[in-house]
Amino acid sequence: MATSVVLQKVEKRYGSLDVIHGIDLTIDPGEFVVFVGPSGCGKSTLLRMIAGLEEISGGGLLLDNERMNEVAPAKRGIAMVFQSYALYPHMSVYKNLAFGLETAGYKKAQIEPKVRRAAEILQIEKLLERKPKALSGGQRQRVAIGRAIVREPRIFLFDEPLSNLDAELRVQMRVEISRLHRNLGNTMIYVTHDQVEAMTMADKIVVLNSGRIEQVGAPLDLYNHPANRFVAGFIGSPKMNFLKAKIERVNDGDTTINVCGNSIRLPRRLKGSAGQEVTFGIRPEHLSVADGGIALATVDIDLVENLGGATMLYTKTPDGQHLTVALDGQQKVERGTNVTASFDPARCHVFDASGATI
Amino acid sequence: MATSVVLQKVEKRYGSLDVIHGIDLTIDPGEFVVFVGPSGCGKSTLLRMIAGLEEISGGGLLLDNERMNEVAPAKRGIAMVFQSYALYPHMSVYKNLAFGLETAGYKKAQIEPKVRRAAEILQIEKLLERKPKALSGGQRQRVAIGRAIVREPRIFLFDEPLSNLDAELRVQMRVEISRLHRNLGNTMIYVTHDQVEAMTMADKIVVLNSGRIEQVGAPLDLYNHPANRFVAGFIGSPKMNFLKAKIERVNDGDTTINVCGNSIRLPRRLKGSAGQEVTFGIRPEHLSVADGGIALATVDIDLVENLGGATMLYTKTPDGQHLTVALDGQQKVERGTNVTASFDPARCHVFDASGATI
Amino acid sequence: MNNAMRTMPAEAATVERYRGAVADSRFRRLWNANAPGYLFLLPWLLGFFGLTFGPALMSLYLSFTDFDMLRSPGWVGAANYVRIATADPKFASAMSVTLTYVMLAVPFKLAFALMVALALNRGIKGLPIYRAIFYLPSLLGASVAIAVLWRQLFAGDGLVNAALAQFGIQGPSWISHPNYSIYTLVALSVWQFGSPMIIFLAGLRQIPQDMYEAASLDGASKFRQFYKITLPLLTPVIFFNAVVQTIDAFKAFTPAFIISGGTGGPINSTLFYTLYLYQEAFGNFRMGYASALAWILVIIIAIFTAFSFLSSRYWVHYDD
Amino acid sequence: MTAIVTAPQPPSDVNKRSLPGSILVHALLIGGSLLMLYPLLWMVSASVRPENEIFTSTSIFPSSIDFSSYLRGWVGLDVSFGRFFWNSLVISVLTVVGNVIACSLAAFAFARLRFAGRNFWFAIMLGTLMIPYHVTLIPQYVLFLNLGWVNTILPLVVPKFLASDAFFIFLMVQFFRGIPRELDEAAMMDGCSAWRIYWKIMLPLSLPVLATAAIFSFIWTWDDFFGPLIYLNDMNTYTIQLGLRTFVDSTSASDWGGLFAMSTLSLVPVFFFFLFFQRLLIEGIATTGMKR
Amino acid sequence: QDTRLRLLWWGSQPRADRTNKVSELYKAKNPGTSITGEFLGWGDYWPRLATQVAGKNAPDVIQMDYRYIVEYAHRGALAPLDSYMPSKLNLGDFDKAQIEGGSVDGHLYGVSLGANSAATMLSKTAFEEAGIDLPTKATTWEEFGKMAAELTKAGKRKGMFGMADGSGGEPLFENYLRQRGKALYTADAKIGFGVEEASEWFDMWNKFRESGACVPPDIQALDKNDIETNTLTLGKSAAGFAHSNQFVAYQQMNKDKLTLANHMRVTKDSKGGHYRKPSMFFSVSAQSKVVDQAVDYVNFFVTNPDAALALGVERGIPESAAMREVVAAKLDAVGKVPLEYVSGLGDLAGKLPPPPPAGAGEGELTLRNISEQVGFGQLTAADGAKQLVDELTRILARG
């Protein structure tokens, strides 16, 4: 069942507007690939091109090493969850789910159990007789997922399939989709804005930005070793803090940089030279206000957000740069006071002026 | 500008199907209220009734103490972001944003800066001349938000306005909406499935379940003192762990319960009696595998999810119940090994058979 | 829920199935790209080439002959066209009558049809009956009853004059006065607004309700909703009605035929283009000439239509 | 599982009309209806009044009432009027079927499928709308004569199955374009061929326009007279309109009473056809349940 | 071997009933012949006939009108019947002139089925109400104009005028010309009158209009040249102009008692304006494969007494003297009026003019058109006359 997907310099233009600028990507058979990227970066477009719904303006698309650019969508063996759901408005939920199977020529008796099972997974058994119009947003989204998963395609494409579900359901659905992937073993491409989904489901995350690939890699790789500032900022929530810094000295085994007026020694050699302006990056969850670690700066607390399980401090450094600190649990810190933020130098990132990690 | 919203035994029936079962709720002028609840529980329906788009089957809706059941939507002074966007397909983004202002009789010259400002906030300045169909999902959603925020209505209704945005944008938008609320001071009702949004933005969270209110309260109240098992499970992500337990002894200042075969002393008096079957609740983030705290059980690790900033352990207790443990940072724990989960007794919750907190 | 998916059988043959789908030659690719379209078009193509194209071509040929229907046609070159252009005052007069009719009947009829469609698009009681009644005039088509009725309305002693008399106005016999008769035909056309009305109704039904929800929250009044939401979203249908009604008005025949008894009178004031064409063909046995007239009309309509299509880019909103 | 009955839609305009407003609307509609009904009333009245009053009297109230023209009209011709009704019905129903099927096929191709020459054929299709039928009449007659179809209903029916009515194609194209393409796309992902998309998605979602086409096809065919005049010679094959015409001859004694009596009767089937099919002018649902 | 004959005529059901009866009679005498008759109203008849002829699918026996016989004969659509006379087509006791009427270029193309004559239809009741005598055979246009004006003035009925505006009526105009020794068309397809006559004609009607003798132009324009829109039928005038064989139909549509009168004299001593006109012909299609049988049928139609009885005077007065007698004996009062009218024309009747030339149909519309222009005051009588002559000349030249 599993199918490889290869994009070769794939481009997409809408009229004179380039939205995908030549993407090269290889997805191995049975891989679970997650596309992430800012809104409007071209994720849906990419999925739609793979599905055959959007013409490929340039480059080639290979499925199992066969060129597919001109093959009709119906013949590619792909199932897709649309970002806009695109449920058949004139069919009941049951019919919506059964439609693909009917099309594939399954018998009524074969269809029924499959549909019921999918409905059970998606917790929409009670809604099977309704028309999409009479469903809530999340219920519609689940039907849209169901329509894809009742089938056994070569490739699944999911376009933000869980965005309108509540947290609990989202976790359950995530588990179910992972299970489905395990059982069917087919290739899955999944678009999401949810960090947790991306981190937990993906074999490989593809970070897109304005129609280009910024980095491809395993989830923790991207988290721990972002190739550039964009990826560093995009992976992980809350976002990584970026502070202006300057390299003071580069030694063999360590580098000293100046951040917020403090000279800080990093225990590794950076690809830079003394005097170079760089960006220092540190994730909010890697900052602490307790003792231990290296002091970064004493910061003024602008805003405290208490999330229950965590507390966010939005602060300003003495030189006026923003710094977010994520603390565990519910902390009694007051707005307007100041604290000293400290960090573990092994956990910080440094980027050069072009954004590349050094 | 600020307006109070009062729901008095509001009901909604679709034919013979009851979806809202008599809701009583008072929203003070200028309050920021967040509705949360599982998919299909009636959040959108409630918003639509307040907006006047859905007939109210029973009960009364008061805005500023005036009954509004029969007042036309256009006359209620409400702006709403639709879950389904409902952008005007024949108008450019600019026109979509300007429409409400034009309707209100603003001059072109007054409209232009307002629209530009909203577009800037929403980062869609470059898209102003496009038609909605040439936008990505997230871009559409931002236009939908923009259409509401350019105006200065008495009440804002947001129906999952950020669901299709990437994490970074979502944080920015969250901040912008809070700022808008601060500046305009009007009443806001906000539906979301995002825990962080709910916790950070709300003055008051309303937890809905199947067309009924489960609890109303400040974010941290709900987190710390859920009225019942449903709220406890719904607020906070990952979800609270629930384990079967039995009360062994109730004293004046403490209670002993038996969980997973361990007798555990809780430092408070529970409203229950010895021998009663109860449910013991503990949030994943309040469990640890390090020393310290009271040992709950030694659990087998089924699955490890490494989120970068946190690690989730999905485990089983000796008596086969599921237990999720959230750990900070990236932990080197192996699937198949076992660990001892411990907790702080001040942080646990106990519910009786009906689900009420005791 | 739980491991329900596990029991789903994997389909081993799938890979084979998709392999065949790959285009392997230029021809196949062409075929794949075009075949569905042409297959769907097949009935129409058959009809066009089998039934329409031949006769149309024939009539084009006949327009270069002196065909009188009874004898074989004789080639006369462009003589018919030359005559139309240079020596046929009736052509000019018929064209001007027709243009007047088009310019008046089409906009009024469309406006009226749209108004009624809007009125009938609400949730009021007895709607189906009203709709049927409002369609009735069109149901009667071009029957004798209509001819008589129009005389009763617009003759010297008709109802219209009786009404005018209330205001002290003594009207002429509108229907048979050369200065006014064309307007009574315009009135007839407007009165038979049923078919554009039904099409408008169908179009109104296709406008998504949530557009109105959004607009009403944006504070838009019913009127503003109409002209900011309804009208623009109805433009494909308005466009259709405008094009089709214009073509129809250019080809208008029956109203003039029944009202004037085929004469086009009084004084050619209702001599529509096609009525003239009909007189030439069947009254004066000049089918060749009539064919030339017909093709000139086709060209004129085609120009109008082409213009409409060009302009549609700027005002017609399609959702696809 | 128990089926959940979905409620009838709430009124589309949520704000209820005020009572005076609704009285006004009804008053206007009733007034308009009278204007529309007048010819019908006149016709009914003409069918029961003395013949020598039909053209002179301006009142719609007859001086005396006599229903004999109904009987006379029904059986007065060589062939009973019932036969004409049947013939008209057969032709009209076949036309409805033909038009709805054939035109929607072509319209689907024009609206949704991509193929070389699409715009060209579309222009040609529109072009066929422009030719006055009087001049193609004779070549077409000769064609059908050679096919041996004259004096049968084939010339009136077969072209409809070949989408000869460009009007309907164009109409359907306009409506098909209003159906979101994403639904087609979803169907493609579900493995649908173009045919299945047409049949399972496009047609069900186009009920209003299909109903419109059905209504028009039926009524126009029912009212058509020139086609039958040319192609149907034997009175046994006459349609109602031809039957009606045989009542009158402007140069000799005519049976006006019979004409109006049968005209009145001939409206009954169309009226009911209209009433039935206009129920399908339902709310378009193509965009519900979609994020747009 | 069975023979199939197809008949096509215009008319309504009463005519069809009579015709079908003749067919039955014929079939009884000629077993093995089947006859299908098709009929239509006048207006629908011509397009269908033209189409069928053009498609080479013409019926065998075609009813023809005096106006179109030349058009069809000239174009070879009709079979010449001379060779069948007298053995197969026995028109022995026909009026010679009437046989001539069916001849074009010296060949017989149509057998007249009956005769009629242009006539003035009068509402006896209206004249009596107004206390005005009916016109007589001696009445001149001038006198009749006065009578009509008086009737209008008497105003017994709202909106009723003395007479219709006949200025655009071709038979009436022709009658006027013939009384003045001219003709509408000559035998060689030229105009048979000059600007002068036409001018005086228009002048005369202008005067009638001024005096209120005839209806105003906008009322006259309601007339579509058929029975139900004639101003007499509409109750707008007490006199209208039509053909004698339509009397029954006119009476049927009118509450008043009607009567027939001749067209008025131009001067006291003018004569010969009327003529017995073949009201319709049977022609045989040149495309027919059974010309012999078709001719035989036509022969039976006009010479068989039973057939004549069945037909009556519905198509006009039979041309065969013998048949006339057979029919006359059986007529009722209303039916007798036209018969007596035509046979009693006396010196008012003259020779049958040659069949109208090709283009006559267009000519008729032209007369009507120009008379309307004069009527509505858009043209003076003189200009109208000039234009009429010009246009007719052009039409005839074009053919």
Ligand SMILES: Nc1ncnc2c1ncn2[C@@H]1O[C@H](COP(=O)(O)OP(=O)(O)OP(=O)(O)O)[C@@H](O)[C@H]1O
């Ligand atoms: N027209 C309708 N007819 C019948 N039931 C309906 C209709 N519209 C909504 N419902 C039902 O009402 C319930 C509430 O729907 P609503 O849209 O308010 O849910 P919600 O809380 O917004 O959910 P979500 O988070 O999924 O958007 C749902 O169970 C839905 O199925």
Ligand SMILES: Nc1ncnc2c1ncn2[C@@H]1O[C@H](COP(=O)(O)OP(=O)(O)OP(=O)(O)O)[C@@H](O)[C@H]1O
């Ligand atoms: N028809 C079109 N014409 C022009 N530009 C388009 C069109 N469709 C999409 N775009 C643009 O292409 C870019 C990519 O769109 P796409 O839908 O792939 O984004 P996305 O990554 O899915 O974003 P989101 O997360 O918001 O859904 C966007 O900037 C969008 O504005």
Ligand SMILES: [Mg+2]
């Ligand atoms: Mg997208």
Ligand SMILES: [Mg+2]
């Ligand atoms: Mg919702």
